[in-house]
Amino acid sequence: TSTNALMEQLHLKYQQKPWSETLKLVHFCMDKPLQRSVSNAPDGPLVSCMEKIQRVLNGNELYTSMWIFFSYSSLLRLNAHVSPSGTACYITSNMFYIEVELEKDGNVMDVKLAHLGEAPVVKLIFSQLFLFGRMKNYDAFGKILEDLSNLYKIPGNSEMKAKGYFALQALEKDLYSMSLLDRTQDVNRVTEVLHGKVGHLVPRTGGTPMNIEFYISPYQVLEEELNPGSQVCGTKTVVTVEGTDMLHKLPLSPLFVSSQAGEEGHPAFLPLTDELSMDLPACFVLKFHQPIPMSSSSIEEIQRLTGIHNLNANKKTHLVSGIHITGLKLAPLYELIVQSTLKEKCSEVLSTHKSCFFVSLPDCPKHCYFINKGSEKSDLAGALVSKIPFSHPKCVPGVIEILRHQVAYNCLISSCVSEKHINEDDSELLYFEVVPCKNTSFSVFFLHPVKENLACVTIDVITSREVQCHLHLNPQDPTLNSSDDFITRAVKRCMSVPVVMRAIFRNAAKVEADS
Numbered sequence: 001t002s003t004n005a006l007m008e009q010l011h012l013k014y015q016q017k018p019w020s021e022t023l024k025l026v027h028f029c030m031d032k033p034l035q036r037s038v039s040n041a042p043d044g045p046l047v048s049c050m051e052k053i054q055r056v057l058n059g060n061e062l063y064t065s066m067w068i069f070f071s072y073s074s075l076l077r078l079n080a081h082v083s084p085s086g087t088a089c090y091i092t093s094n095m096f097y098i099e100v101e102l103e104k105d106g107n108v109m110d111v112k113l114a115h116l117g118e119a120p121v122v123k124l125i126f127s128q129l130f131l132f133g134r135m136k137n138y139d140a141f142g143k144i145l146e147d148l149s150n151l152y153k154i155p156g157n158s159e160m161k162a163k164g165y166f167a168l169q170a171l172e173k174d175l176y177s178m179s180l181l182d183r184t185q186d187v188n189r190v191t192e193v194l195h196g197k198v199g200h201l202v203p204r205t206g207g208t209p210m211n212i213e214f215y216i217s218p219y220q221v222l223e224e225e226l227n228p229g230s231q232v233c234g235t236k237t238v239v240t241v242e243g244t245d246m247l248h249k250l251p252l253s254p255l256f257v258s259s260q261a262g263e264e265g266h267p268a269f270l271p272l273t274d275e276l277s278m279d280l281p282a283c284f285v286l287k288f289h290q291p292i293p294m295s296s297s298s299i300e301e302i303q304r305l306t307g308i309h310n311l312n313a314n315k316k317t318h319l320v321s322g323i324h325i326t327g328l329k330l331a332p333l334y335e336l337i338v339q340s341t342l343k344e345k346c347s348e349v350l351s352t353h354k355s356c357f358f359v360s361l362p363d364c365p366k367h368c369y370f371i372n373k374g375s376e377k378s379d380l381a382g383a384l385v386s387k388i389p390f391s392h393p394k395c396v397p398g399v400i401e402i403l404r405h406q407v408a409y410n411c412l413i414s415s416c417v418s419e420k421h422i423n424e425d426d427s428e429l430l431y432f433e434v435v436p437c438k439n440t441s442f443s444v445f446f447l448h449p450v451k452e453n454l455a456c457v458t459i460d461v462i463t464s465r466e467v468q469c470h471l472h473l474n475p476q477d478p479t480l481n482s483s484d485d486f487i488t489r490a491v492k493r494c495m496s497v498p499v500v501m502r503a504i505f506r507n508a509a510k511v512e513a514d515s
Contacts, residue, residue: 097120172204213233219494244283295406297439357416407464450508481511
């Protein structure tokens with residue numbers, strides 16, 4: 001009864017007020033920045049529901065577009081204003097502003113972005129979100145708005161945040177200059193990805209960070225060739241700047257000189273003087289969409305190269321091979337590769353503790369791979385790395401080469417992993433065991449196709465582009481008609497252990513048939 005009485009009072013209070021005043025009230029409430037995390041906001045579901053209702057209503061499209069811009073601005077604690085004409089929306093902060101020009105029907109005409117101290121420029125990436133197709137991609141706009149805000153998440157006042165942005169600009173210019181080294185006019189993307197000094201570089205546009213594609217597998221290249229017009233993405237990292245608890249000396253202007261001035265053709269840089277740099281509570285970061293399993297030796301190399309030993313916020317320190325690794329949880333490297341591969345290949349959650357996997361290939365008996373995950377000791381240990389901090393552009397080519405090497409190694413091990421860890425039929429099986437060796441080499445053990453002795457192929461991934469393979473047989477056993485050179489070329493061509501093992505067994509079958 002009390003609830004009905006309360007609702008009746010509310011109806012009486014607002015029945016005389018026009019609908020326009022109610023809209024103004026909602027508009028005013030949505031314009032207030034939230035002082036808490038969006039994900040924890042109790043009114044988050046209500047805001048989401050209101051947004052969905054507004055999108056499906058056949059009302060004023062201009063007002064709907066404006067309302068959504070105001071909503072995203074409010075969620076990110078940005079200010080939003082409407083022009084006197086009512087057809088432009090201004091989204092502002094202390095560090096940047098965005099001007100969105102709309103038509104009367106709500107369609108976006110133009111989007112301009114201006115950072116602090118810069119003239120506004122048209123950003124096509126914003127306009128494309130709205131101009132292509134009838135469905136306006138507001139969620140993508142919100143993501144770009146969030147990325148823009150994240151550029152300035154550096155401790156300190158506006159001047160300090162602006163210095164952080166200038167440092168990022170300087171880094172991006174140096175990386176772009178390095179990407180042009182040894183580059184010919186007809187170079188294709190795949191060649192740049194695998195051989196470029198800094199991989200295939202895509203400059204920052206608006207709030208979308210600069211990204212570097214540094215490795216692509218042979219099967220990804222083949223998939224792209226078989227589907228003209230498509231582009232299969234390899235392994236990428238984004239380049240950005242992040243706030244830190246410690247001060248780092250960051251360049252505020254480009255340092256790259258040329259490759260001619262450096263030793264042995266390596267890029268040369270100006271000295272990091274006080275005039276060209278500044279101590280800031282920030283550092284540059286290479287961030288990955290998915291954490292990359294990396295060996296302790298690779299992590300040590302990167303730490304020596306960058307001079308920064310804390311790759312994560314967690315302060316726990318491990319001692320591996322005499323070097324301290326801070327902020328990373330160590331585990332057997334193969335366990336991490338299996339875990340990462342299953343997460344990528346399977347939509348459903350599978351146990352990452354499995355060590356036996358079944359791989360099916362055309363024209364070949366099913367393979368069963370046992371992966372010996374090793375231990376946390378020495379070179380067999382590794383960690384999941386989600387970002388790599390650094391403070392000087394000269395570190396990037398070396399870091400990219402280490403990442404290529406690690407991802408190429410991971411690619412071979414992950415080729416033995418599948419979502420099938422139970423044999424679903426009684427078909428013939430070939431058994432293999434994958435055993436880690438020192439550094440970036442491993443062995444694949446299997447029964448000789450003719451005799452009952454063990455045979456073994458060792459694969460040493462020297463770099464992302466150089467591999468050495470050796471076939472080891474009992475001296476009394478017949479040859480498998482697969483030379484070390486043949487196996488090496490097969491590995492380079494496909495970067496897949498099951499495909500290489502199928503080729504070895506096919507050659508052995510030919511020898512047996514001939515005899």
